[in-house]
Amino acid sequence: MSFFWIATASPFEESHQEPPSAAIVVFGATGDLASLKIFPALYHLALEGRLPENTAIVGAGRKNLSNEEFLKLFRKAVDSAATSGIKIDESFWTRFKGRISYQKIDTDEGYNQLNHLLRNQTNRIYYLATQPSAFSSIVQKLSEHGLIYDSKQKDRWSRVVIEKPFGRDLDSAQNLQNEISKVLDESQIYRIDHFLGKEGIQNLFAFRFKEGLFEPIWNRRYVDQVQITIGEEIGIGTRAQFWEETGLVRDLLQNHMMQILALAAMDPPANLDSEKIHAEKIKLLNAVRLFPDKIENVAVMGQYDEGEVKGISVPGYRQESGVPAKSSIETFAAAKVFIDNDRWEGVPFYLRAGKRLPAKTTEIAVFFKGLQKDNGHTLFIRIQPEPGIFLRKISKEGESRPLVRLDTLSDQPQADAYEKLLEDCFHGDASLFVQADEQIASWKLWTPLIRHAATHPPDRYPAGKTWGPKAAEELAHWEVLEKTSINP
Ligand SMILES: NC(=O)c1ccc[n+]([C@@H]2O[C@H](COP(=O)([O-])OP(=O)(O)OC[C@H]3O[C@@H](n4cnc5c(N)ncnc54)[C@H](OP(=O)(O)O)[C@@H]3O)[C@@H](O)[C@H]2O)c1
Secondary structure, three states, rough: EOOOOOOOOOOHHHHHOOOOOEEEEEEEOOOHHHHHHHHHHHHHHHHOOOOOOOOOOEEHHHHHHHHHHHHHHHHHHHHHHHHHHOOOOHHHHHHHHHHHEEEOOHHHHHHHHHHHHHHOOOOOEEEEEHHHHHHHHHHHHHOOOOOOOOOOOOOOEEEEEEEEOOOHHHHHHHHHHHHHHOOOOOEEEEEOOOHHOOHHHHHHHHHEEEEEEEHHHOOOOOOOEEEEEEEEOOOOOHHHHHHHHHHHHHHHHHHHHHHHHHHOOOOOOOOEEEHHHHHHHHHHHHHEEOOOOHOOOEEEEEEEEEEEOOOOOOOOOOOOOOOOOOOOOEEEEEEEEEEOOOOOOOOOOOEEEEEEOOOOOOEEEEEEEOOOOOOOOOEEEEEOOEEEEEEEEOOOOOOOOEHHHHHHHOOOOOHHHHHHHHHHHHHOOOOOOEOHHHHHHHHHHHHHHHHHHOOOOOEEOOOOOOOOOHHHHHHHHOOOOOOOOOOO
């Protein structure tokens, strides 16, 4: 199966085949993510004819909701998404809503009813958008109630999409993997990392592995260092409980950051088949070397204090509603890692991610050596916002404008990441999902830092004013792309 880059038309249309009849069951239907992302994505896919005509949508949760109440919730989610460009088509909605229902699912009886509800749907996607502690038991129940087919069946399929985080550390991820693999084949498991559905990631992929212009110099001979930044301006909002249980390493570093690192640094796959892509990613992730030194020399954790974002005062993490006054959960982490292979030996990769930083940005900065000291170039691959690829001269004066833009992304809004990934899942294309070995390799890497954090309180940084604590700024001479416009 191939890796799609910015699909121009529905693959259903391209193949001139009737799409298979399918149902999608969303566990966690009353939750945040379902309303924020999954329901608007399903509506929009259906509106654009990118879902099979008769796809049934079932919301599943433990709360007692009537179908009418659930329809209201679904419609509210779609209406809220309209502000970000999703069109509401009333006559389509009237037809579409007939395919939506709710199933209360806290007992065996609920699973029996779900089985009955899906009796006419051959193929099934189960999307687990619940808290991670429920993943294993839901998979178990689906299997006990005959809702999961044997993966060898040719005429029907069942797939399970699993939200993040997949485990809390190496042991728990391995346990979860052991549990679900008793009833699911790896080909049926779609671990979702929504970053991989972003246009900027597909742009990076095309730049490296389709165009390949920089491949001859994408190595230690020409590259001095690489930096990856995932910065968010926002704080934790109302998700105190989630943050207290999770922290930044689990929420951003072990998944999004590692996937970006893998795509930025892996060897080009022999072809763009899903299996080849995953094989190269896994090789790369297993070659990342962390903490050859003392952890405190190569990693920094931080937590934001009160500060200012866009001129408005904002509270510190410990003042956020629901956060204990002495919480030592990290909202920032930075680390220096090396990659043990021929291509990258000796090249430092600096990784940093945090909440309440001065700008929202996800970008990779590749520093190319110059012929003379200080006259190299930095290539910025911006994933979000405003994805693009830019080249800039390294300048002592801190030049903020790029010299040239290297990609040709259109200004038109592209498909939302969840839409892209859901569509791929319906088609059985797992290229942009995370495989078990990738997940385990990542936890192997970060579990020592998570253990270290349990006994070492994070450094402090003022919200919105600095790119993390002082120690992180001293770890590297960090650069971010402040402007994407080339003209003054
Ligand atoms: N929110 C985000 O922006 C975001 C972004 C990326 C990923 N995620 C991931 O998405 C998942 C859900 O996050 P969320 O923020 O939506 O959480 P949430 O608001 O707490 O929603 C979770 C929902 O799961 C339902 N649930 C719990 N146990 C269940 C079970 N056994 N069977 C069926 N439903 C069950 C609950 O509804 P009932 O009480 O009705 O059962 C609850 O509404 C998490 O893994 C999270 O890490 C969230």
